[in-house]
Ligand code: B12
Ligand SMILES: Nc1nc2c(ncn2[C@@H]2O[C@H](COP(=O)(O)OP(=O)(O)O)[C@@H](O)[C@H]2O)c(=O)[nH]1
């Protein structure tokens with residue numbers, strides 16, 4: 001199919017499934033056409049709300065999304081879902097399996113899986129640009145699931161307006177989560193798999209720690225996606241925080257961060273690649289391999 | 305960089321998912337991005353996924369005997385929605401049905417005597433020219 005720029009833009013504005021699907025690929029594959037398209041739609045962006053859902057592998061992120069999606073579609077006309085899953089660092093391929101947990105057949109939901117393409121922070125490197133793409137589409141309430149993350153993978157925070165961190169009671173004590181990063185990015189903390197007996201004590205100690213170290217500033221919930229326990233409460237908390245965001249300066253503050261971080265990603269993604277290509281073309285790679293170039297001198301020349 | 309994306313789909317009520325999973329994993333290991341639908345999907349759901357994921361190929365798996373109707377429906381819906389993809393499939397499929405499925409637009413059908421290597425070779429050959437670095 002041959003799509004010109006104009007029909008691409010119209011398709012995105014109208015929410016055409018086929019066209020949005022193709023446009024995401026253009027961006028994901030780093031094609032110039034994709035960024036030209038983003039340039040065109042940048043002035044057409046509208047307010048978007050991004051709900052980030054993160055946590056370690058297997059904690060129940062996808063299953064939880066399956067549960068709240070039905071509620072969200074009752075409240076909002078259109079919902080976008082972006083599911084990040086890891087690429088194999090060995091083959092570069094990926095097995096994108098999040099989607100199999102989502103049972104919704106709702107035509108107003110647009111779901112896309114994204115391989116991290118060995119980007120290390122639990123998100124796809126093109127996630128920030130794809131969020132901008134959705135800002136011009138009718139899908140302006142977005143759920144993002146990260147790949148399973150560990151301590152320090154906090155990138156998602158920069159691109160979401162509300163970040164939910166999911167923790168599994170099966171993973172041991174709560175102290176490790178208090179240490180690195182994950183606490184600082186959570187707007188809501190959720191203990192999953194509440195149908196297991198060990199969930200309740202884990203939830204209680206976690207709640208206790210939060211009250212000691214964070215002055216109860218982060219709400220903590222326990223849920224079970226198997227029997228539905230706590231799902232309504234979390235949903236209500238999300239809606240409460242969403243309202244609070246839009247009725248205060250907080251939304252604009254988060255948007256400032258998102259815009260700047262997106263620009264930094266552009267630099268990293270495109271500018272760095274371009275530099276590498278340029279240096280390679282000039283033939284310097286060969287000389288670097290053979291030790292004929294002082295790499296520190298080279299970099300000083302570039303950045304000065 | 306362009307990656308080849310493949311949707312592996314299980315239409316209908318058939319619960320045999322080993323083959324679909326084995327193929328998904330094997331394709332991942334040679335560099336494809338594979339989206340697995342999970343079992344018990346309707347043709348409509350599979351086609352919606354193929355469009356949203358903008359896949360290059362759709363591979364259907366069926367071991368229950370319902371392949372003729374289900375594969376046909378998927379192929380028809382893809383055409384109706386304007387999604388152009390390579391169609392292929394596999395499972396417990398009698399020889400005489402393979403020709404019928406080819407007429408529905410399925411380029412190749414693999415049965416239990418096909419090796420994983422044959423399936424990979426088939427896709428590699430189809431997409432050789434499409435992969436750029
Ligand atoms: C294991 C098995 C089961 C397991 C399934 C476990 C699971 N989660 O998958 C269990 C015990 C649950 C089961 C149940 C049933 N089974 Co059963 N099962 C089998 C068996 C023995 C092996 C299937 C298998 O896993 N093979 C290994 C995988 C790797 O091979 P494969 O799936 O065939 O895939 C290969 C190719 O077909 C091809 N391929 C397959 N899909 C795709 C997709 C693409 C895109 C590509 C490119 C290639 C491809 O590539 C693979 C590699 O070569 C077969 C008999 C047989 N020998 O095939 C019967 C068989 C499939 N079962 C059968 C039946 C009838 C049933 C039941 C209805 C029995 C009952 N009365 O309860 C139930 C139905 C379950 C359900 N919900 O659908 C019949 C189907 C008859 C038919 N089609 O006419 C078979 C053929 C047995 C028989 N000879 O009667 N079964
Ligand atoms: N018992 C129980 N299992 C769950 C619950 N939520 C998810 N699971 C299971 O945990 C596994 C991983 O879930 P998934 O949503 O894929 O986790 P993700 O990797 O965080 O997306 C699956 O087998 C789910 O069925 C729950 O609330 N209770």
Ligand SMILES: [Mg+2]
Pocket residue numbers: 061062063097098145
């Ligand atoms: Mg998941």
